[in-house]
Amino acid sequence: MTCPSLLTCRPAVDNAVDNVVARVRAEDTLAQFARFVLVGGATTLVYAVLFTVLEGFGYLPAHVAATAVSTVLANEFHRRLTFHAGERVHWLTAQLEAGGVSVIGLFLTSASLGVLNALVPDASVLAQVALVVTVTGLVGLMRFVALRWLFRPRAARTA
Template sequence: MTCPSLLRRGHAADLVGDVSRATAQWARTSAPGLTDRLRGERTAAQFARFVLVGAVTTVVYAVLFVALRPWGYLPAHLVATAVSTVLANELHRRLTFRAEERVHWFTAQWEAGGVTVLGLLATSSALGWLDAVTGGTHPGLQIATVVAVTALIGLIRFIALRWIFRPAPAAA
């Protein structure tokens, strides 16, 4: 060891060790229960998975939007929305609602895509307004605007997918 200060354990090192042991204890006792709850079919578990899928596909949207921005904000927005929406719909069908056996791919795209059209109109309008008001907005502000509007539309979408477009239970 070349650093003599590493040989002396002070209060900070003891505190780090205590935190590390406490974290390991929590992971052994609480994490499995949390994981089990997130895998469940209750509304809270589905909503947590819905938000996680939304976060991942929002990152996909942001990367595509920035990459395609030289085309102009509206074409970049339309392409990024289309790609991230198809991905989100499929992840929701398979992961969030576990409906791949009950709902065909096209049906999922059609139903969720219908709600997404509302979101696309709302986000496109918000981007147009932002561009008109600020005249050439920074991409970070544009993405933040889309995220804010999409979060509201996402909540409507969750409600629609969870309760309105729910497939009929199989006959026993």
């Protein structure tokens, strides 16, 4: 059935959007993973912009600076938005826990960029960012598991 006008079909669209928003705001693992991916995508865009702007200083300094900024931003968004832990987890605790996993990612992405630079010295900025995004995606899965199951607050034990 078609709608006589877009205005009469709008409630169905609004309901669909409301359903998706409600689903993403839920507290189950799938909803948290959806928020994790959204935050990761947004902060990866921040990384890409910073890397591109700073690439004139060399790929490694640009990578380290862009990673540091985007990681701190991602950790804070994950604390507040992904896991709704702003009240339970202090900022520094979140930075240390998630940052520890991110350091592994920094080493892996830096090594990957070093190999790419050795094999293809004239690799484009786009190729370098694509490589970092791929490796970061894999490390992101590791981070999600760590933040969701390893670093979550434990229930108090009763004696």
